[in-house]
Amino acid sequence: MQHQASGTASINASTFSISISKPIQLAAALLLGMAILYAVGFVNTSAVHNVAHDMRHSQGFPCH
């Protein structure tokens, strides 16, 4: 446990043969989150707007 604690940006892929560095994985997860938030909170197509309408108003996303 001790020797692993130092590897903060370690490559970890025990079940995969490809390994991607931790910062890139974190960046990818963040990007995915932002894409979701953009779609639900910002896209102004009327169908998307109508579905997300009540959420946008209550979450304080700019609406209308």
Next chain:
Amino acid sequence: MIFRQIVFYALLVGAISGLVLTVAQTWQVVPIIHSAEVFEQESASVPAIEQAGQLARVHDHSEHKHSADAWSPDNGIERTAYTLLSNVLTAIGFALAIMVVMVASSSLNNAAVTWFDWRHGLLWGISGYTVFWLAPALGLPPEIPLAATADLEARQIWWLFAVVSTAAGLAGLAFGKPPWRWAAPLMLLVPQLVGAPHAPGAMFADQPPAAAAQLEQIAQQFIGATAIANIAFWLSLGLVSAWAVRRILSPSGNVSPSGPELPPEIESSSV
């Protein structure tokens, strides 16, 4: 594969806190939106509320016209279901963002900020609330339908600006080193000093005076109602995220190397 773990747990965190938000909204937020929409339908069909006697029929009419323009969910179960869906999706997005920052901060090897017990969960939740709700709401309070607003794009840009600036300010305060740390509070102030775009004139200027007065009162209540629903949402999101991040970090032993809280035997086999 930390990406996969974060995504998996974000789905779970999003489902739980999205549900919390939906329940919290049904108490005050959604009823207020509906009561404002009554005015919306009235003003779409009849200009003055004095003609209340005819409302029922005309109202029906305008609703049909409305749904012919663009699809929208029917009131009732369908609308609630779509709001639940949007809440969960939003929560998943927020959970991804906050968990990424939590995991990244654990690399700082500072036990004070990377413990991830329930108190830290609350703190992360309050930070999320400040960044994503409070800071934008100071400039652009959540609005009810019918409120006069500035250009949508301008408001979206300011919203984003407020979020990014506040996040940077809080991160600077929590993790920054002295010169940067003292500059961090400025980042919190900048979006508020710049100011959000607002429509000129009264908020409900195109409404009859009686309706406008009533709507303004509803608008005030709405701000309080959303503040409460969102604090419930963010506290649950912070708490569940802290639990998830602990689980994500524990197998590799990355969380607080000195932390006595971490039983080393948990799920070393689960990854």
